[in-house]
Amino acid sequence: MSCSVEDLVSHITNYSSRKEYTLLNDFMNQHYQLLLKNQSLHDLILEALNVQRHSLGVLHIMAMKASCITSQSSLETVSQLMQQMTVFMSQCCQDQLNLARGCFANIFHHITHLLCERKIPIRGIKLMCLAIDTLQNGEPSSLTSVHADLCQLCLAAKCFKPALKYIDVEISKIDKECGMMTAFHLLSYYYYGGMVYTAMKRYDRALYFYEQAVTCPATMVSMIMTEAYKKYVLVSLILEGKLIPLPRYTSSVTTRWIKNYMTEYQELATEYCKGSATQLNALVSRHNITYTQDHNMGLVKQVAISLDKRNIQKLTKTFITLSLEDVVMRAHLNCNIEQLEKLLLKMIAEKEIFAGIDQQSKMVKFYDNPEQYNSCETLESIDKHVQNFMDIDNKIKEMNQAVMVNPLYLHKVKSSTSPHDEEFEAQLSQTASTSSSSAPRSSALLSKLNMFNK
Amino acid sequence: MMEVENGQKVEVATSMPVPGNSGSGSFIVKLHPLVVMNISDHWTRLKAQNDAPQKVYGALIGKQDGRVMEVMNSFELLYTKDEDGNVIVDTEYFYVKEEQFKQVFKDIDFHGWYSTGGEISDLDVKVHNQICSIIENPIFFKLDPNAASNSQNISVYESVIDIEEGNAITRLLPLNYTLTTEEAERIGIDHVARATNTESENVSSASEHLRSQHSSIMMLYTRIRFILGYLQSVRDGELPCDHEMLRSVHALCRRLPVLGGDGLTSELHDEYNDITLMLYLGVMNKGSQTMNQFINKFNLLHDRHVRRSSRKMTVV
Numbered sequence: 001m002s003c004s005v006e007d008l009v010s011h012i013t014n015y016s017s018r019k020e021y022t023l024l025n026d027f028m029n030q031h032y033q034l035l036l037k038n039q040s041l042h043d044l045i046l047e048a049l050n051v052q053r054h055s056l057g058v059l060h061i062m063a064m065k066a067s068c069i070t071s072q073s074s075l076e077t078v079s080q081l082m083q084q085m086t087v088f089m090s091q092c093c094q095d096q097l098n099l100a101r102g103c104f105a106n107i108f109h110h111i112t113h114l115l116c117e118r119k120i121p122i123r124g125i126k127l128m129c130l131a132i133d134t135l136q137n138g139e140p141s142s143l144t145s146v147h148a149d150l151c152q153l154c155l156a157a158k159c160f161k162p163a164l165k166y167i168d169v170e171i172s173k174i175d176k177e178c179g180m181m182t183a184f185h186l187l188s189y190y191y192y193g194g195m196v197y198t199a200m201k202r203y204d205r206a207l208y209f210y211e212q213a214v215t216c217p218a219t220m221v222s223m224i225m226t227e228a229y230k231k232y233v234l235v236s237l238i239l240e241g242k243l244i245p246l247p248r249y250t251s252s253v254t255t256r257w258i259k260n261y262m263t264e265y266q267e268l269a270t271e272y273c274k275g276s277a278t279q280l281n282a283l284v285s286r287h288n289i290t291y292t293q294d295h296n297m298g299l300v301k302q303v304a305i306s307l308d309k310r311n312i313q314k315l316t317k318t319f320i321t322l323s324l325e326d327v328v329m330r331a332h333l334n335c336n337i338e339q340l341e342k343l344l345l346k347m348i349a350e351k352e353i354f355a356g357i358d359q360q361s362k363m364v365k366f367y368d369n370p371e372q373y374n375s376c377e378t379l380e381s382i383d384k385h386v387q388n389f390m391d392i393d394n395k396i397k398e399m400n401q402a403v404m405v406n407p408l409y410l411h412k413v414k415s416s417t418s419p420h421d422e423e424f425e426a427q428l429s430q431t432a433s434t435s436s437s438s439a440p441r442s443s444a445l446l447s448k449l450n451m452f453n454k
Numbered sequence: 455m456m457e458v459e460n461g462q463k464v465e466v467a468t469s470m471p472v473p474g475n476s477g478s479g480s481f482i483v484k485l486h487p488l489v490v491m492n493i494s495d496h497w498t499r500l501k502a503q504n505d506a507p508q509k510v511y512g513a514l515i516g517k518q519d520g521r522v523m524e525v526m527n528s529f530e531l532l533y534t535k536d537e538d539g540n541v542i543v544d545t546e547y548f549y550v551k552e553e554q555f556k557q558v559f560k561d562i563d564f565h566g567w568y569s570t571g572g573e574i575s576d577l578d579v580k581v582h583n584q585i586c587s588i589i590e591n592p593i594f595f596k597l598d599p600n601a602a603s604n605s606q607n608i609s610v611y612e613s614v615i616d617i618e619e620g621n622a623i624t625r626l627l628p629l630n631y632t633l634t635t636e637e638a639e640r641i642g643i644d645h646v647a648r649a650t651n652t653e654s655e656n657v658s659s660a661s662e663h664l665r666s667q668h669s670s671i672m673m674l675y676t677r678i679r680f681i682l683g684y685l686q687s688v689r690d691g692e693l694p695c696d697h698e699m700l701r702s703v704h705a706l707c708r709r710l711p712v713l714g715g716d717g718l719t720s721e722l723h724d725e726y727n728d729i730t731l732m733l734y735l736g737v738m739n740k741g742s743q744t745m746n747q748f749i750n751k752f753n754l755l756h757d758r759h760v761r762r763s764s765r766k767m768t769v770v
Contacts, residue, residue: 374723382730386737393741400748409755416754 008035009048012057016096021056025099028060035061039068051088055096058088059104066107071117078114082127085111089134101135102180105145112149121156128153129162135175142173145185151192160196167193167209172395187213187224194231198299203239210235215250221257227294229258233265234299238306243269264290268303277307277332308333309347316353316366324362337362483593483610483631484524487643489514489568490608492528493597497570507599511541511581513548514566514595515555523565523593524634529555531567533581541577543584566593572600574611574626582613583624594626681706 015024028035035041042065049058062084069077085107097104108131115124128150135144147166154163167189175181194209213228236244243266246255258266264287271283284291284300291297311331315322322330324337333340344364347353354367403409493512500508511533516525529551532544552564567585569578578594585592591612598607611626635643648659681703687693688700 372720372724373727374720376723378727379723379730382727382734386730386734389734389737389741393737393744396741396744396748400744400751403748403751403755406755409751412754412757 008041008045012049012054016054016057021096021099024056028057032060032064036064036067039065042068046084051091052093055088055092056100059092059097059100062088063103063107066110069110069114071114075118075120078111078118079123082111082124086127086130089130092134094137097134100178101175102178105131105135105177105180108146108149112153115153116156121153122159124153125150125157125159125162129166132166135177139173140169141171142175143171143186143189144175145177145181145189148185148188148192151189151196155192155195155199158199160200163193163196164200167196170392183216183218183222184224187216187222187228190216191224191228191231194228194235198231198235203235207232207235207239207244211246214254215247217249218251218253221254225254226257226261229254229262230265230294230296231299233262233269234296234303237269237272237303238299241306241310242273268300272303272307275307275311275332277304277311278334280304280307308343309352312344312347313353316355319366321363321365324357324364327364480612481518481521481523481629483629484522484634485595485608485610485631486516486524486526486635486639487633488639489525489528489595490597491643491646493568493570493595494599496530497597497599510568510570511543512568513551513564513585514568514593515559515562516565517562518565525565525593525595526562528568541581543581545584545588548588564589564592566595568595568597570597570599572598579624579626582626586613586624593629 011027012024015021015027042061045061046058049061051058062081066081069081108128111124111127112121115121128146131146132144132150135146136142150166151163154160174186190209190213194206194213197203197206197209210228210232214225214232216225218225233243236242246258267283268280268287271280281304284304288297291300308331311333312327315327315330324340327333327344328335328337328340335343341357344353344355344357348355354369356365356367357363358365493510496510496512497507500510510530512528512530514525514528516523516527518524532547533541534544535541555562566589567581569581571578574596578596582592582594594611594613596609596611598609608631610629610631612629614625614627616625684693684699685703688695
């Protein structure tokens with residue numbers, strides 16, 4: 001098959017005009033290797049094609065072009081590719097795109113890789129956001145493989161806000177991307193997402209993300225899961241003061257592996273729970289090398305600071321007033337009075353404790369939490385939780401309905417309860433009517449009441 | 455309107471009494487809703503038993519305090535029909551019942567009788583005369599079961615004996631009545647009324663209550679918007695300025711600051727937050743139930759091992 005420009009273009013236009021996109025897809029995949037070699041033709045072909053009508057063809061050519069760019073290529077080629085992708089996304093036709101989603105996502109993996117190599121990650125962030133929007137196609141809660149790329153770029157560029165918009169949404173659907181979405185992408189998403197949250201000091205969400213990465217069903221432990229587990233331990237110590245045990249659905253290979261290989265982190269957790277800052281610091285210096293190699297030293301230092309804070313917080317439960325020297329002694333801190341005062345002031349400013357320092361008598365007075373929970377903000381936050389929960393409930397109901405009409409399911413139920421056929425039919429109709437009627441009524445009322453709340 | 459019947463003239467006043475209006479009558483009647491319910495129950499029962507509506511008769515009991523008569527309860531009376539179709543009340547039965555009631559309720563007396571039907575007829579007057587021989591100065595209570603709920607379907611009459619043209623005539627004069635009740639009675643009657651009205655049991659009473667509140671709040675809201683629209687058009691000069699209207703709107707607005715105050719706001723929020731928290735708990739429960747159902751189905755679909763404790767698979 002000769003691959004002159006005209007032949008190729010005519011093939012693409014023919015297939016597109018006849019709307020035989022699957023055939024075009026197959027054709028392009030077959031001749032992938034062949035076309036790959038003729039780099040110079042790519043630009044010529046692209047010029048001849050119209051983005052809107054021949055989106056699929058354009059996409060494949062772009063993919064080839066992207067894979068041709070190597071570390072040695074100049075920066076201009078990379079930026080040119082990015083420009084072309086932006087134009088493509090603004091004009092492409094979604095139906096054609098749906099046939100080659102994996103190919104599309106691959107281009108962005110490649111671009112991320114190139115940008116990170118050249119140490120200019122910040123350039124790619126906007127492009128990745130656009131790509132995610134295109135792939136999600138109006139469903140903000142679907143996960144694509146480009147999410148992981150976006151988080152990676154944001155972390156490398158230390159610019160976290162753009163990623164927050166995409167990871168704050170709960171995932172309820174995973175985009176298969178024509179079979180090219182793998183566990184790697186899912187794990188990277190959760191790992192990088194967790195790191196973004198850790199950097200933003202939103203430890204609760206970070207913990208959730210790390211946990212998701214570690215508890216992924218697995219038959220072999222992946223490196224991403226190991227790294228995620230290390231950070232999980234550290235964030236758990238900062239947030240809760242103890243190592244929160246992993247849920248029961250963690251796969252057994254992971255739990256066994258953790259028991260055998262994560263000894264330094266386990267020791268850190270046990271030492272933290274004992275409460276002595278000096279011992280903790282001794283342990284940290286002992287395992288210094290491991291922590292530094294894992295690039296976790298910053299987090300470990302934060303863990304040490306949080307131990308001091310936690311000791312002071314424990315004091316608020318026992319004493320009402322205390323002199324500054326006593327605080328140092330009882331909380332086993334190894335700092336002098338001025339440092340302690342500074343630390344206390346910082347904690348008071350961040351609302352971690354409620355206290356007052358009397359300069360004259362050098363006493364600290366601990367107050368109760370003045371929060372009465374009787375303000376509008378509390379109401380709004382509870383209301384938001386209720387709404388979130390109702391959304392989740394609706395989603396589960398939809399899934400419920402989908403399973404109930406699945407013929408395989410009906411077949412299985414019939415075979416398991418065959419002597420009670422009539423009861424079963426009655427139960428089916430009953431559940432269908434009660435589950436669909438009771439909740440919408442209450443939720444409709446609630447939404448009407450909420451209207452007055454605003 | 456005069457009916458001439460067997461030489462006796464019966465006069466019925468033409469104007470129907472409206473409760474709350476001042477009208478003629480020597481005393482005021484306070485009516486308990488229990489009586490109304492009893493009478494309607496009696497009538498409905500007989501109608502169901504005999505497949506056709508029937509006129510029912512019964513006695514009213516209550517307390518009398520000077521000019522005020524409180525009618526608290528009622529019971530049914532036995533009667534026989536003779537050849538002319540005249541109704542004769544069984545006095546024996548009446549005395550027995552009176553004895554029994556006196557034993558339980560010492561200070562409650564018989565004060566009248568009731569019947570169903572539309573307008574006053576001579577039959578009613580005849581029965582009334584019979585009752586007059588048992589009780590002095592009875593009142594007559596008439597319930598019209600076929601009337602629409604908004605119009606007058608309850609009438610109370612008292613009898614007055616007039617000397618006219620040398621004959622003794624019994625006249626039935628309409629009386630005013632007011633409804634009165636006590637807490638326990640109100641709750642009970644309300645419950646019964648609700649039980650007869652609700653068709654489905656799946657609707658919770660809380661949501662019905664909320665629904666009625668919601669509709670009343672919506673009504674208030676639309677009316678306030680209406681007034682606001684009027685004020686805006688006056689301000690824009692589209693409508694003429696009516697000072698009296700503006701004064702009444704101003705008076706309405708003056709009422710609002712009564713609802714302000716810091717203490718009130720914090721208390722309101724306290725309660726509001728508590729209720730919203732409970733709502734959250736309820737929502738979580740429902741969500742857990744949905745989740746449970748889904749997990750059962752999912753396990754069944756994918757042949758996952760069912761836990762020992764729930765060995766018996768119930769498809770819910």
